[in-house]
Amino acid sequence: MLKLKLSQLKPGMRLAKDVILPDGRLLLLAGFVVKPMYLRKLEAFKVEYVYVEEGYFEPIDELEEERLYSHAAATIKSIFAMTSRNRDTDIIPVKDTVNDILNKVMENETVMLQLTGIRDIDNYTFLHSVDVCIYSIIIGKKLGYGKDPLMTLGMGAILHDIGKCKVPIDILQKPDKLSDEEFHQMKLHTVYGCEIIKNSYQLGTKIANIAFQHHEKWDGSGYPMGISENGIDPLSRIVALADVYDALTSDRVYKKRELPHVAAEYIKNNSGTLFDPFIVDLFVESIAMYAEGTLVLLSTGEVGSVVSPGKIGESRQKICVFSNKAGPPVLQPYIVDLNKHSDVEIVEVFV
Numbered sequence: 343m344l345k346l347k348l349s350q351l352k353p354g355m356r357l358a359k360d361v362i363l364p365d366g367r368l369l370l371l372a373g374f375v376v377k378p379m380y381l382r383k384l385e386a387f388k389v390e391y392v393y394v395e396e397g398y399f400e401p402i403d404e405l406e407e408e409r410l411y412s413h414a415a416a417t418i419k420s421i422f423a424m425t426s427r428n429r430d431t432d433i434i435p436v437k438d439t440v441n442d443i444l445n446k447v448m449e450n451e452t453v454m455l456q457l458t459g460i461r462d463i464d465n466y467t468f469l470h471s472v473d474v475c476i477y478s479i480i481i482g483k484k485l486g487y488g489k490d491p492l493m494t495l496g497m498g499a500i501l502h503d504i505g506k507c508k509v510p511i512d513i514l515q516k517p518d519k520l521s522d523e524e525f526h527q528m529k530l531h532t533v534y535g536c537e538i539i540k541n542s543y544q545l546g547t548k549i550a551n552i553a554f555q556h557h558e559k560w561d562g563s564g565y566p567m568g569i570s571e572n573g574i575d576p577l578s579r580i581v582a583l584a585d586v587y588d589a590l591t592s593d594r595v596y597k598k599r600e601l602p603h604v605a606a607e608y609i610k611n612n613s614g615t616l617f618d619p620f621i622v623d624l625f626v627e628s629i630a631m632y633a634e635g636t637l638v639l640l641s642t643g644e645v646g647s648v649v650s651p652g653k654i655g656e657s658r659q660k661i662c663v664f665s666n667k668a669g670p671p672v673l674q675p676y677i678v679d680l681n682k683h684s685d686v687e688i689v690e691v692f693v
């Protein structure tokens with residue numbers, strides 16, 4: 343067993359010990375072969391050392407989707423930086439990125455979904471923007487939208503929070519509750535975003551409108567206008583839901599993420615109040631589930647991969663268990679059907 347600094351860790355090495363955060367959260371398990379996606383996760387959580395098996399190496403290529411994801415985050419980061427300095431910004435790279443995400447989602451949305459949900463404090467807004475874009479396009483695809491409306495939706499989704507670059511940083515990063523005046527300033531990111539998209543980027547009203555309306559709620563309790571139901575553009579309703587779901591399910595350094603089924607229950611419970619019920623139903627069918635192959639830890643200590651994703655409110659997952667943290671080693675993988683074990687829960691999702 344070797345102890346390596348994170349900078350020495352390479353994809354293809356196999357972990358010899360579980361990676362556990364100071365608050366007790368299990369990040370990765372012994373036996374996992376390191377993927378580029380795990381490196382991103384370890385960096386986000388500022389893990390300094392890991393243990394790997396000596397002499398083990400399995401060649402692993404970075405997936406094209408992983409490269410696309412990193413490139414998208416870098417593109418949106420530079421747009422935020424340029425816009426906050428009032429520099430002239432070239433919007434073409436953002437269009438190319440959204441176009442690439444759209445094509446990938448059409449081809450294989452599961453792989454794109456597996457890349458979402460990893461956050462660090464420094465890059466929170468940029469990674470969140472990319473994830474909201476991925477979720478929104480998946481919902482739009484489910485609605486049967488063609489290429490042009492999907493591009494408009496994707497552009498609005500990736501730029502929905504661009505107005506935040508005009509909100510003072512101490513308000514954006516304030517850990518405590520905002521005062522009334524600060525909250526007022528924060529809410530203005532919707533108005534700023536709309537202006538930036540129309541005036542600086544010269545993009546159409548439909549895209550600008552998504553930034554303007556993404557905090558409106560179905561029952562009229564949102565901002566900046568307090569409009570409701572069909573008064574809110576359908577594209578904005580999609581981004582509003584994707585925005586909340588992503589915030590709930592993201593791993594944060596200081597906050598444990600909600601598991602997909604818990605976040606989906608929240609969204610479902612607020613169907614018809616905060617969210618458009620029609621979009622909630624579509625969303626639950628298309629996103630809020632455990633994709634096949636997702637690695638999970640059960641409350642029994644068993645570790646396995648999802649073989650049947652289940653459906654929120656209807657059926658639970660089936661898991662193929664290949665290891666057990668609480669009992670004897672598993673020699674022959676076996677299936678646990680959660681429908682037949684109501685007391686067993688998924689307690690952690692790895693990837």
Ligand SMILES: [Fe+2]
Nearest residue numbers: 502503556557
């Ligand atoms: Fe926002």
